[in-house]
Amino acid sequence: MAGEIVLGYDGSDGAKYALGAAARLAGDLGATLVPAFCFEPTPVGGEVGDYREALRELGERVIGEAGDQVRAGGIEGDPRLVEDRPAPGRARLAVELGARMIVVGSSGERPLAGAILGATPHKLLHIAETPVLVVRA
Amino acid sequence: MLGLVAGAVALQAPAVLWVSFLPMLFIAMAYLYMNRADPDCGTTFSWVTKAMGPFAGWMGGWAIVVADVIVMANLAQIAGLYTFLLFGLDGAAESVLAVTTVGVVWIVIMTAITTIGIELSARTQQFLLGAAVIALALFAGVALVKVYAGAAGPGAITPELSWFNPFAIDSVGALTSGVLLAVFIYWGWDSLVTVNEETEDSANTPGRAAIFATLILVGIYVIVATAAQAFGGAAPLVENSDDVLSALGTAVLGEPWDKILIIAVLTSAAASTQTTILPTARTALSMARAKAFPERLGVVSPRYLTPAFATILMGALSIVWYAGLTLVSEDILFDSIAALGLMIAFYYGLSGFACTIYYRRELFKSVQSFLLVGVAPLLGGLILTFVFVKSCIDLADPESSSSGNSWFGVGPPLVIGVGFLLTGVLLMLIWRSTRPEFFERRAETFKEPAPAGGRG
Numbered sequence: 001m002a003g004e005i006v007l008g009y010d011g012s013d014g015a016k017y018a019l020g021a022a023a024r025l026a027g028d029l030g031a032t033l034v035p036a037f038c039f040e041p042t043p044v045g046g047e048v049g050d051y052r053e054a055l056r057e058l059g060e061r062v063i064g065e066a067g068d069q070v071r072a073g074g075i076e077g078d079p080r081l082v083e084d085r086p087a088p089g090r091a092r093l094a095v096e097l098g099a100r101m102i103v104v105g106s107s108g109e110r111p112l113a114g115a116i117l118g119a120t121p122h123k124l125l126h127i128a129e130t131p132v133l134v135v136r137a
Numbered sequence: 138m139l140g141l142v143a144g145a146v147a148l149q150a151p152a153v154l155w156v157s158f159l160p161m162l163f164i165a166m167a168y169l170y171m172n173r174a175d176p177d178c179g180t181t182f183s184w185v186t187k188a189m190g191p192f193a194g195w196m197g198g199w200a201i202v203v204a205d206v207i208v209m210a211n212l213a214q215i216a217g218l219y220t221f222l223l224f225g226l227d228g229a230a231e232s233v234l235a236v237t238t239v240g241v242v243w244i245v246i247m248t249a250i251t252t253i254g255i256e257l258s259a260r261t262q263q264f265l266l267g268a269a270v271i272a273l274a275l276f277a278g279v280a281l282v283k284v285y286a287g288a289a290g291p292g293a294i295t296p297e298l299s300w301f302n303p304f305a306i307d308s309v310g311a312l313t314s315g316v317l318l319a320v321f322i323y324w325g326w327d328s329l330v331t332v333n334e335e336t337e338d339s340a341n342t343p344g345r346a347a348i349f350a351t352l353i354l355v356g357i358y359v360i361v362a363t364a365a366q367a368f369g370g371a372a373p374l375v376e377n378s379d380d381v382l383s384a385l386g387t388a389v390l391g392e393p394w395d396k397i398l399i400i401a402v403l404t405s406a407a408a409s410t411q412t413t414i415l416p417t418a419r420t421a422l423s424m425a426r427a428k429a430f431p432e433r434l435g436v437v438s439p440r441y442l443t444p445a446f447a448t449i450l451m452g453a454l455s456i457v458w459y460a461g462l463t464l465v466s467e468d469i470l471f472d473s474i475a476a477l478g479l480m481i482a483f484y485y486g487l488s489g490f491a492c493t494i495y496y497r498r499e500l501f502k503s504v505q506s507f508l509l510v511g512v513a514p515l516l517g518g519l520i521l522t523f524v525f526v527k528s529c530i531d532l533a534d535p536e537s538s539s540s541g542n543s544w545f546g547v548g549p550p551l552v553i554g555v556g557f558l559l560t561g562v563l564l565m566l567i568w569r570s571t572r573p574e575f576f577e578r579r580a581e582t583f584k585e586p587a588p589a590g591g592r593g
Contacts, residue, residue, distance in 0.1 A: 011439055039442055049183065050423040051444065054437045062439065 004078075004099040006130070008090045008120065009035040011062040014105030014137035019066060021135040022103040023073045032076040034097060035066040038089035039081075056081065087123035094130040103133045150366060152303040153312065154358045157319035160524070162351070163517025164485045167492035170510050180416075181488045182423050188495035189487070190580040191429070192565070197484045198424045199561035202451070204480035205417035207473050207553075208321075209455035210462055212410045213240035214470060219403040223396065237463045241456050247410040248452030251418070254441045265408045272401035273357050276382070277364035280389045284367045296367045301359070313527040317478035320524070322358060324481050325412065414451055421447040429568070429575040468542070472549040475532060479554035482525040489518030496583050529555065 007022045009015045019035065026033040037059040041051045063079040070077035082089040094102050104121045121134045171184045181201055186194025217240030221230035229235040284293050299305045306312045365385055382402055386395040422444040425435030438445035462469050492514035493500075500511040532551040535543035544552040569576045 010442075048419075050426045050435075051419050051437075054422060054426060054435060054444070055442060058437050058439060058442070 004032045004034050004097045005029075006090055006094045006097065006099045006102045007033055007035045007066070008086065008102065008104035008124070009037055009063060009066045009079075010086070011037075011065070012105070014135075015066075016105070017137045018103050018105035018135040019069060021133075023070055023075055025101075025103070025133075026070075026075050027073065031100065032078060033070050034078050034080055034093070034099065035063055035070065036080045036082050036090055036093050037063040037066075038084055038086040040083060040085050040089075052083075086120045087127060090124060091128040091130070094128060099130055101133055102128055102130050103135060106134055106136050148297075148300055148366065149303065149306045150315070151300045151359045151362045152306065153315035153319055154322070154362055155301065155355060156303045156312075157316040158323055158355050160316075160489075160517045160520040161320065161323040161485070163513040164489050164521070166509055167489050167514035167517065170514075171488075171492050171495065180420070181484050181491075182420055182429075183427075184495070185484075185487050185491045186427070186429075186578065187581050188491035191576045191578045193487060193491075195424070195429050195565050195568075195575070196558070196561055197487045198420055198429065199565070200480045200484035200487075200558070201420045202417055203557045203561070204324075204477055204484070205413050206451065206454050206458050207477045207480065207557075208324075208413055209244060209410065209451075210240075210459035210470060211474060211477070212406050212413065213244050213455070213459050214463075215406040216240060216243040216403060216410065219399050219406065223399050223403060233463055233467055237460060241460060243407065243410060244452055244455050244459065247407065248414060248448060248455075251411055251414050251452075252438075252441060252443055252445045252448045254443045261408075265404050269401040269405040270353060270357055272397045273361050276386065276389055276398055277357075277360045280364035280368040280385070283389065284364075293368055294366070294370055296363050300363060300366070310527070310531045313524050314475070314531055316524050317475060317482065317528045320478050320481050320485070320521075321474060323354070325409075414448060414455075417451045418444045418448040421451065427575055428572060466542070469549055469553075472542075473553055475528070475550035476553035476557070479525060479528060479532075479550070480557065482521045482528070483558065486518045486521035486525060489514040489516075489521065493518070495581070498582055 005022055005026050007015075007019060009019060022033055025031070039052075039055040039059055041048050041055060059081045063081060067077045067079035070079075080093060082093055084092065090102055090104070093099075102124065104124060106119075106121055121132070124132050125134070168180065182194055182198030184194075185197040214236065217236040217238070218230055220239050220243075221227070221235065281296075284295065287293075303312065306315070368389060369385060382398050386398040389395075390398065421430055421434045422437075424430040425432055425447070434444070434447045434450070436446055437443065462473065493511050496506070496510045500507050529551060532554075533547045535546070535548045542549050
């Protein structure tokens with residue numbers, strides 16, 4: 001399977017598990033791995049500009065580390081920063097790239113808390129047009 | 138609020154409410170245009186720094202932070218009080234300890250929610266505001282119908298046109314203190330304009346939604362003030378100045394419909410707590426990134442993607458201020474609203490001037506830009522400066538405060554307001570002596586075309 005695998009990556013423990021699993025998968029399938037970091041400051045709070053910059057810097061650092069790790073494993077990697085909420089951002093990126101799969105880590109939230117707080121993997125499963133693989137942390 | 142305004146200007150409260158909106162409208166024009174030139178540039182702190190240099194900018198940012206900390210105490214007080222009123226625990230609502238405890242719990246909850254990044258969406262805000270507006274409209278409608286039907290009780294007066302006439306207010310002092318208090322009512326309205334701008338990407342005029350929302354906002358205040366005043370006269374408003382709506386709500390709507398009003402006040406107080414803490418933390422973040430505040434405040438939590446440290450610090454400062462103030466005296470809490478008005482007048486005034494100064498080379502290019510970018514913000518700035526100065530003079534009289542106390546021979550609101558500003562100047566100078574980098578910046582003017590996302 002040539003093509004791309006989008007990896008939802010935010011630097012959390014769950015995301016690190018997902019990175020391991022996605023890297024092995026990409027290696028076996030000969031696919032390119034695209035770690036994606038999503039962020040979106042709401043305009044409700046005002047002073048969006050500097051907040052956005054701060055998030056972008058954080059994202060670049062986190063996603064840079066992910067990219068280094070992927071490439072260190074001998075896999076082609078192409079990290080992306082996406083300015084959108086995590087679930088729709090990843091879903092959209094996957095469609096844009098024509099990716100074969102989205103890999104995310106479970107956030108480690110208990111089901112009820114996840115349902116109330118809106119766990120990203122759960123949302124992703126419902127909105128993504130691309131198949132989603134959830135790796136348990 | 139309404140009670141405090143009524144206390145200041147007697148029956149002309151409706152007039153003050155619409156008149157005091159004008160400078161706010163002018164300042165909102167300033168925000169709108171500054172936001173349009175560089176949407177990434179944030180609000181008062183960044184803009185004033187750009188247009189008027191680092192010292193004015195730092196003080197503007199400081200005033201925002203202080204105003205937000207002060208208002209948190211008042212919001213928490215309302216949220217605490219109305220939590221008890223909602224459940225009919227009127228006894229507990231009388232207890233300062235109980236109300237303050239629940240108020241502090243509200244601040245903790247809203248700080249936690251903001252820290253972990255559950256932001257009320259613009260839609261949730263609209264829903265909460267919409268619900269509040271409907272409840273207030275209901276209150277005003279029923280009250281007015283009862284007044285005209287002669288069913289409102291002995292204190293009722295039929296509304297007169299003179300209520301809406303600002304020239305009927307007999308003293309300039311009463312008008313300015315009324316405007317100072319009313320400035321607080323419209324505070325934050327400017328963010329509505331900029332949010333609208335971002336979300337709807339409108340062309341050259343402020344979005345229709347923003348104008349519509351504005352008219353509703355002003356309309357609802359004026360109508361509610363008229364209705365409340367007509368129903369019971371000015372006296373109950375002044376006597377229950379801490380809490381006009383729950384005092385009149387039962388009389389107007391009757392059980393259990395008066396609960397609608399309580400829910401509306403509670404939800405909007407809770408929502409306001411978040412819309413207060415969110416921008417404060419972001420202003421602190423902006424200032425920290427510009428090296429005007431300690432760096433720690435500019436760190437975004439990798440886990441929650443929010444300025445967690447700044448948010449928690451602001452929550453903690455609010456709690457200290459709120460609990461400390463109620464320990465001293467509950468009356469001081471109401472005095473602090475007048476002090477809050479001074480803060481808002483200060484940084485809104487700065488923002489108005491900043492817009493005119495920043496665009497000074499563009500002003501004569503068209504009539505539209507002359508009026509909207511030049512005259513309106515400048516006028517707003519001048520009016521707010523006048524209100525600031527005149528209020529300072531009036532508030533110097535200890536008799537004019539809610540508490541009637543005298544601190545250092547002057548009224549507590551002035552001590553609180555000016556005290557915070559002087560503390561700011563002191564902190565700024567200390568910061569400058571340790572970290573001079575930010576203060577080496579120079580003011581800029583607008584250059585065509587605006588550099589996209591460029592930062593000064």
